[in-house]
Amino acid sequence: MTQTDICHCPVTLSSSSALEDWNGVVLGVLSHGRETPNHLGRLMEAEPDFAMGYAARGLFCLMTGRAEVIPAARTALQEARRSASANRITTREQGWITALAHWLDGAPTAAVEVIEQILRALPHDTVSAKLSHGIRFMLGDSQGMRASVERVLPAHGTDHACRGYLLGCHAFTLEETGEYTLAEKAGREGLTLAADDAWGLHAVAHVYDMTAQPDNGIALIDQNTAAWQGSNNFRYHVWWHKALLHMERGELDIALGLYDAQIRADKTDDYRDISNATSLLMRLELEGMDVGLRWEELADFSEARVEDGCLVFADLHYLLALVGAERGDAREKMKARFARDAAKSGEMAVRVDAPGMAALAGLNAFSEGRYDAAFLNLAAARPLMSTIGGSRAQRDVFERIIIDSGLRAGRYDATAAILRDRLAQRGGTIDRFAATRFYKLNTARGIAAQ
Template sequence: MMHDICQSPVSLTSTEALSDWNGMIRAFLAHGTATPTHLGALLKREPSFAMGHAARGLFSLMMGRSELIPVAREAAVLARRYANEAAPNAREVAWVDALEHWLAGSLTGAIADMETALTTCPADTLSAKVSHAIRFILGDARGMRHSIERVLEAHGADHACRGFALGCYAFALEETGEYDKAERHGREGLVLAPDDAWGLHAVTHVYDMTARPELGIRLIEDNLTSWDHCNNFRYHVWWHKALLHLDQGDFDMALGLYDARIRADKTDDYRDISNATSLLVRLELEGIDVGPRWNELADLAQARTDDGCVVFADLHYMLALTGADRPDAKAAMADRFARDAARKGDMPQRYATPGLAALEGLNAFAEGRYGAAFSNLAASRPSMQSIGGSHAQRDVFERLTIDAGLRAGRYEETADILNDRLSRRGNRADRYFTSRMAQIDRARRIPAQ
């Protein structure tokens, strides 16, 4: 039995196939563009490798695109057929099971399968990363942390992927509020895996959450080679840099990065659209005229109103549709949310709560109905983490909630939300907190009419 760079068994029959597989693992962990190239070469060399087909299916589902669901289904059929014809190990079986669970609507089932693989092979960084990624989609920060903590001991100094495991750990620590530990482990991971864009971005998150933008900007500028090899994740790192400049009040730099980096390629990947829409919203909330930039995003979002793969994606599509004021598309999105909320499964639960209220809140804000916007967004707020993404990504909805409250004159409730946001950020006030609290203080000094 061969073992891969994750020190885990793999049912391959040649050193060439193992090299392809290891190349895929390394690229996937680094968010590299070479991931599908290595996987394609592997499946061409060993077309009966069940785990390889399962990987193709799982990676397709992670894209959050409805047109890739048939690709994942085809991969699942092949993975199960070859698993039944051979004698795969427990790790490989878990991957096939995970793909089938996800296709059946149970992302939690897929996570459980990955954890089964890790119980068998705790040094399996690939399964740890996939568990981490699916939990990220579900907003399960505590689960991310528990999962990686239980396998860290197996990622000792001799493990080829220890740096990537530390990058996942750093991100989970940051998302659970352990900012100092996150910074320490993230920087340690970057020494071991300097091309780990996820670990780099985890430390950047720390500086965003603790209002230290100058450190985040310096970290990114000092580590350009950590993410220039990346797939579209590189746009996300540029987005982080734009947020840090925004926190410094450098709106021109943020908008310049939007044009030169974040939307240099007009892709319709939901993660790229979420970067773009959330940055434009932040700029508009600061009074910046973003010009016609909403239009190309709305054109892409309008074609995605029926996707229904990820609530996080759909709420960002809605930001584009409200930004460009596309009433028919907004209505279609609201109708589809209602349909999805009535179904069963992990994602439909999130369309029901908080999706419906959040969607209505975004629409109300765009229409200037700030009282309704605040009521709906505040009602969705306790469950917003379940839509996935990070604290930094979901902060766009926090800002819309707060600005809706200010415009509706709901000052005391808004102050409570601002203070709660502050406490989640290590009690370090960023520019946004300071400016909005100043508005509330001014309003409190105005005598009631």
């Protein structure tokens, strides 16, 4: 039996209660809601032959970036194929199964293309648009994210129940491609339509980070608690943004307080939570703050992930914890694993080879006080760092390490060029970090000239 879901798309379900849970899954994915797994669990109990549900389960596993869930994703693919062979399903549903198969084969770009084929036929399919958005985010494809959203935005008119969430996605893509004014407008409009859109709220927070408007960013987060308090662990990422905004105001103690009270309130090993934590601690240390033994619990989790190898973005943040806690053996094991992975075939292997190998070498050199080697390696990795995934704000921790490496190594001209490029990416706005580093650069040059 084919019904119509909240995205105005066909879905093969037999009851209204099953459709209600599917719509709960859709809205949960769009809002980063906590109840998404519960909706999916009830749905699959009631509809054990729902092929798209199995495909969703597999895709959601892969989006966690964890090696140990890959077997579960493969099982989900098998179940999806079994269900599809025994039942008539829609082209959309088959597309999700095919996308899962491609991703499991190490070809996430091919998975995205299958989802885009669905969107060409069903541009109003918001949950498929969010899936494309999410995979592209993990691949660092900001231009592709923006083009994808803008292709389907006209099909999300004022009568579309999910328009607000798509505007949140559009806001994020605008911010990541440097259109800060348009991003703020789209994100705020989206929040008026979807008050629980944590992604859209965080897109506007990104704008205020990139344009050095900490007061506006803090007020935004404080005044829109409905957008993120009910979300899954994504709420820790919102707290991370707030901590960055307090750092921009020079309030390092408040940022560290947020780390303890919120960002690491739950000691999870989710790579997104680890990346929030490690990048904040590293930023604070670069500003001269002693973060004490906080690296230790992060390093315990990260040491267990040395052989993971799902995402370079995750690996480099694990490495920050291993560096911070001085886990030399684990760092050597990760270095060896990177070398093995770089020699393999596939999309992720390409990213491990470049920029991964150079970035890994640069971070290790920085931790050992070999600042010239750190600068040379990190500067070599820099042109491709966007391909490891994440956002500009997240990858900025590596920008800061490059710049501080260059200053400490005495490579003033090259460091100045990177500072100017970072400034251009931020729309010409000088943030606190840039101001202090330009000051250090000019002081060092004056001393060198004397």
